[in-house]
Amino acid sequence: MNAPASPAEALRGTLAELLAGLPPSQAASAVERLIAKYRGDTPTHAPILRDRADVAAYAAYRMPATFEAVRSALEAFARAVPGWTPEGHVDVGGGTGAATWAVTETWPGERDVTVLDWAEPALALGREIAAANPDLRGARWQRARIGSSLTLEPTDLVTVSYVLNELAEADRAALVDAAAAAAPSVVIVEAGTPAGYARVIEARDRLVAAGFRVAAPCPHSAACPIVPGTDWCHFSARVSRSSLHRQVKGGSLAYEDEKFSYVAATRLPAAPAPARVVRRPQIRKGQVLLDLCETDQRLSRTTVTKRHGGLYRAARDADWGDPWPPPDEPA
Numbered sequence: 001m002n003a004p005a006s007p008a009e010a011l012r013g014t015l016a017e018l019l020a021g022l023p024p025s026q027a028a029s030a031v032e033r034l035i036a037k038y039r040g041d042t043p044t045h046a047p048i049l050r051d052r053a054d055v056a057a058y059a060a061y062r063m064p065a066t067f068e069a070v071r072s073a074l075e076a077f078a079r080a081v082p083g084w085t086p087e088g089h090v091d092v093g094g095g096t097g098a099a100t101w102a103v104t105e106t107w108p109g110e111r112d113v114t115v116l117d118w119a120e121p122a123l124a125l126g127r128e129i130a131a132a133n134p135d136l137r138g139a140r141w142q143r144a145r146i147g148s149s150l151t152l153e154p155t156d157l158v159t160v161s162y163v164l165n166e167l168a169e170a171d172r173a174a175l176v177d178a179a180a181a182a183a184p185s186v187v188i189v190e191a192g193t194p195a196g197y198a199r200v201i202e203a204r205d206r207l208v209a210a211g212f213r214v215a216a217p218c219p220h221s222a223a224c225p226i227v228p229g230t231d232w233c234h235f236s237a238r239v240s241r242s243s244l245h246r247q248v249k250g251g252s253l254a255y256e257d258e259k260f261s262y263v264a265a266t267r268l269p270a271a272p273a274p275a276r277v278v279r280r281p282q283i284r285k286g287q288v289l290l291d292l293c294e295t296d297q298r299l300s301r302t303t304v305t306k307r308h309g310g311l312y313r314a315a316r317d318a319d320w321g322d323p324w325p326p327p328d329e330p331a
């Protein structure tokens with residue numbers, strides 16, 4: 001008997017079936033329309049995802065990438081709070097539910113799940129896709145508008161994935177405050193652009209002011225050491241490309257890298273990484289160059305050479321976004 005599919009595999013299969021059911025030219029033109037909308041003025045005053053064609057195109061084109069980004073952020077968070085599993089999860093601006101899938105991939109099992117969004121077609125398709133994930137069987141898909149009147153039911157974990165970008169400043173603040181009031185753990189993910197990073201920092205500052213500690217990616221909860229405008233903290237998640245991606249973007253690469261920025265903050269006891277690798281490591285002959293964000297609010301470059309033995313082997317395996325040093329290879 002075959003082992004049951006992981007949430008990641010089940011999601012891939014379900015989205016491939018969804019894509020197979022869409023007329024190719026219609027799917028590609030819906031994606032192009034969405035890309036143009038997302039490039040346009042934000043915030044929006046009405047849902048961008050208006051009908052099933054929009055939503056199916058969004059799910060087939062963007063959901064694999066937002067799923068991988070959230071999964072990666074949650075994995076870093078889970079390492080900082082070992083042994084903890086959320087019993088309840090609210091995904092705000094959840095759309096077709098990418099973050100709910102990522103939560104079940106990180107912490108398998110059924111829990112109390114609520115997805116909130118103002119776009120009914122997104123919720124409807126999200127519910128349909130979630131039928132392939134037994135852990136999402138009981139999920140509630142509810143209409144809600146993010147704004148000053150938003151209140152969230154108490155829960156263990158709130159996720160906000162690729163949503164802040166669509167909100168005006170006052171609504172971003174209201175959303176972060178509502179999340180902080182509802183749950184002891186809040187994970188926010190945005191595109192890995194300078195503007196996405198700026199929105200993450202704005203949310204991080206608000207969460208810290210509300211008494212949260214940053215569990216990931218930062219090794220501390222003090223101010224970010226990046227001088228605004230000079231750089232931006234972001235990470236990368238590998239995503240398999242579908243035939244729709246190849247059709248819209250051309251080329252034949254089997255994958256692409258989704259860049260994202262995030263903050264995972266909590267009121268739970270947490271052990272943030274001692275330092276984090278904040279760029280792709282550079283592997284040279286006999287040495288590895290690591291750019292690190294460190295506990296003492298400093299960015300630094302460290303060179304690990306063959307003479308460091310086990311630490312050198314660990315550095316060769318280290319990836320952008322990993323904690324450093326690995327727990328079994330103390331510096």
Ligand SMILES: C[S@@+](CC[C@H](N)C(=O)[O-])C[C@H]1O[C@@H](n2cnc3c(N)ncnc32)[C@H](O)[C@@H]1O
Nearest residue numbers: 066093094095098117118119145146161162166
């Ligand atoms: C880019 S999509 C992200 C969807 C999902 N979280 C993901 O990561 O794939 C942004 C979502 O935010 C929702 N949204 C934007 N503004 C909203 C608002 N004011 N109230 C409720 N939902 C909103 C949109 O309908 C859409 O589903």
